[in-house]
Amino acid sequence: MDDFLTRLPGAVVDDAGLQHLGNPLGEQRALSVGRSVAVLGDRRVLAVTGEDRLSWLDSLTSQALTRLAPGVSTELLVLDPQGRVEHTASVLDDGETTWLIVDAGDAAGLLTWLTRMRFRLRVVPRDAGDEFTVVGGTSAAIEAFVGNSGDHTARVVWHDPWPQISTGGYGYAAVEPHPGSDRDWSELLVPRATLEQMVDAATRDGLGMAGLIAVDALRVAAWRPRWSTEVDERALPHEYDWLRTAVHLSKGCYRGQETVAKVHNLGHPPRRIVALQLDGSGSRLPVRGAAVRVGADDVGVITSAALHYEDGPIALAVVKRSTPTDADLVVDGEDGPIAAAQEVIVPPEAGATASVPRIPRLGRRTPAR
Structure with a gap:
């Protein structure tokens, strides 16, 4: 947790991070319209380098990643042999590194599993959570957050694809409009060494801060599943409408694929x-x-x-x-x-x-x- 957050006016902070600044409902509204951002202390960053990184992740997970273009956002699931959800990650590749944004409680388990699965491939997974933290908000708010800092260098920004149906995916929810259809959510990787200065610059220029309670309320309203809350030892991706964004139904073989196909086909x-x-x-x-x-x-x-x-x-x-x-x-x-x-x-x-x-x-x- 970044200690400077405790000094923000009205801050209520716990081990997960900044929960709120005294007005969770107002913070939600500001987040939703791009007037604030949130430091996501309950996320952690993993990095995978090496020439085989995308084809390797493709072979292990539910998402088609071999041809993932730099800058394109997606997400993946790691399933057990019975098709149950074990790990989840938001995914973005910058041409040299594949970045995985994960729930903090899942990071160690996912990294351990990835490390065991390297075999002789040219891949190096590592925990980058001490180097980077994650800041969330609308696309415009994230752009303003970076711009206000005066640092205009390229940064890694993951744009949440939910609830659009990704290539190879399938949507079960049949309501129109989907409550997440106007969801605008992005997550920026920020070097921990510069986070405090960036927050100070942003708040001086009128961009507000919001807490995790506000972030989660917007997620729940959009019906967006999350590993730390929705997933248990029985979780199948179909049960959460996760085939929309995290499963490619026609990609090559991966662990749990037979169950994914069977449950989907039988309905x-x-x-x-x-x-x-x-x-x-x-x-x-x-x-x-x-x-x-x-x-x-x-x-x-x-x-x-x-x-x-x-x-x-x-x-x-x-x-x-x-x-x-x-x-x-x-x-x-x-x-x-x-x-x-x-x-x-x-x-x-x-x-x-x-x-x-x-x-x-x-x-x-x-x-x-």
Whole structure:
């Protein structure tokens, strides 16, 4: 964690990084329109060099990377032999190095696995997290952040492809418009040695700072899955609509590919992710892992919950495939049960392309002008 963040006015910081600066809802709004950026202390950077790096990563992961052009953003999954998600990474190659942005809790495990899989290939994976930190925001905000520093040298910027369907991918969510369709999110690699000076320059010129709570609320509202929250030991990419951006269905063989193809072709993932509009009358959000019920029956768990500046209290949950799409759900909260309206992301028949109607967002308000 970068210690200077604790000195920002109103800063609330923990081991993961800057959580907020006293106004998480205002920070969300500023982030969404490009008036602020966030230092992502809960991310870590890995680097892979060597002539074989792209074809090597292609052979190991769910994404087609052999012909990845410099500057093109994508993401990958590392699956186990049964097709379950073990690791995830945002990917960008600059022509010499392939950069992987990962959740901090996944970095050591992914690096260990990559190191074991080198064999005799010309690849060198390493942890670059002590050299670089990650700053997130809209494309315009990231450009302003770099420009305000006076340093106009080329930098590595990953642009989130979600929720567009990448080449070779497939989208299960059949709603229009997708709630992430206007998502504008980029992540910049910044040398740790210059981060404090860049933040100082940006804030002097009017670019604000936001915390991780604001970042996560925007992610949840866009139905964007994440390793540190949505993934468990049973996770299949289909269950999270992750085939959109992280899986190439027609690339060469890789570990877990047979399960990916089988589940996709049959259209029956055992679970499915849903978006929840939570009753806002309570004062607390449900915690990750809180039970989701239909009547007295447990049907799933909360993976992420947030208070959104427009939508109010929202959550993502993973439920059994058999859970009726029109069921009234209840979530276990610390202050008692919380009523939840369900919005289908992955249909029970995940290979189907039938239109799934979108329910109104009960907490949505017209933004102030």
